[in-house]
Amino acid sequence: MQLTFQRLRPDAVIPQRATPFSAGLDLSACVDADIVLAPHEIRLIPTGLAAALDVSDAMLMLCARSGLAAKHGIGMANGVGIVDTDYRGEIKVPLINQSDVPFTVTPGMRIAQLIAVPVLMPEVSEADTLPETVRGAGGFGSTGTDAPKG
Numbered sequence: 001m002q003l004t005f006q007r008l009r010p011d012a013v014i015p016q017r018a019t020p021f022s023a024g025l026d027l028s029a030c031v032d033a034d035i036v037l038a039p040h041e042i043r044l045i046p047t048g049l050a051a052a053l054d055v056s057d058a059m060l061m062l063c064a065r066s067g068l069a070a071k072h073g074i075g076m077a078n079g080v081g082i083v084d085t086d087y088r089g090e091i092k093v094p095l096i097n098q099s100d101v102p103f104t105v106t107p108g109m110r111i112a113q114l115i116a117v118p119v120l121m122p123e124v125s126e127a128d129t130l131p132e133t134v135r136g137a138g139g140f141g142s143t144g145t146d147a148p149k150g
Contacts, residue, residue: 001053001054001055001058001116002053002054003025003051003052003053003054003060003116004051004052004054005049005050005051006049006050006051006052007048007049008048008049008050008090009030009046009048011030011048011107011108012028012030012047012048012049013028013030013047013048013108014049015027015028015049015114023113023115024063024113024114024115025113025114025115026065026110026112026113026114027047027049027062027091027093027110027111027112027113027114028047028108028109028110028111029045029046029047029093029105029106029107029108029109029111030046030047030048030049030107030108031045031046031105031106031107032107033107034104034105034106034107035104035105036102036103036104036105037074037095037096037097037102037103037104037105038097038102039097039099039100039101039102040096040097040098041096041097042077042094042095042096043094043095043105044092044093044094044095045092045093045094045095045105045111046090046092047090047091047092047093047111048090049090049091050088050089050090050091051083051091051114052088053085053116055085056085056086057085057118057119057120057121058085058116058117058118058119059082059083059084059085059116059117059119060082060083060085060091060114060115060116060117061080061081061082061083061114061115061116061117062076062080062081062082062083062091062093062112062113062114063076063080063081063112063113063114063115064076064112064113065110065111065112065113068111072097072099072103073097073098073099073103074095074096074097074098074099074103074111075095075096075098076093076094076095076096076112077094077095077096078094081093081094081112083114085119091114093111093112095111095112
């Protein structure tokens with residue numbers, strides 16, 4: 001699989017892996033000046049990049065950087081972002097400051113991770129009933145919280 005990036009701005013940073021076996025590529029903020037995220041504020045941060053995969057059965061997934069989350073309370077407002085394989089616009093990251101103190105995003109700061117993920121494309125159908133399972137319609141917490149015994 002090939003992932004190709006286009007710089008939409010000259011100062012955009014082409015994503016790299018932090019180590020040879022890192023699953024994610026680090027995405028960087030492409031901003032002209034510092035952006036201060038107030039406590040609990042959400043801002044869409046541009047990367048200055050567009051991307052293209054050479055396959056149609058994959059997507060790009062945007063994920064929070066664990067260090068920003070654990071040390072500063074900075075996450076992604078939508079939890080996980082999805083970049084469809086046919087999207088060619090700029091990749092932007094919706095950051096949220098979940099802390100009670102301001103956080104500064106600086107030009108070139110690594111703000112998210114980008115991961116290529118396979119996608120199954122099921123045919124959609126409708127039925128009057130679904131096959132029975134042991135769990136059935138049991139929802140949140142229906143399988144308990146205790147560790148399995150045995």
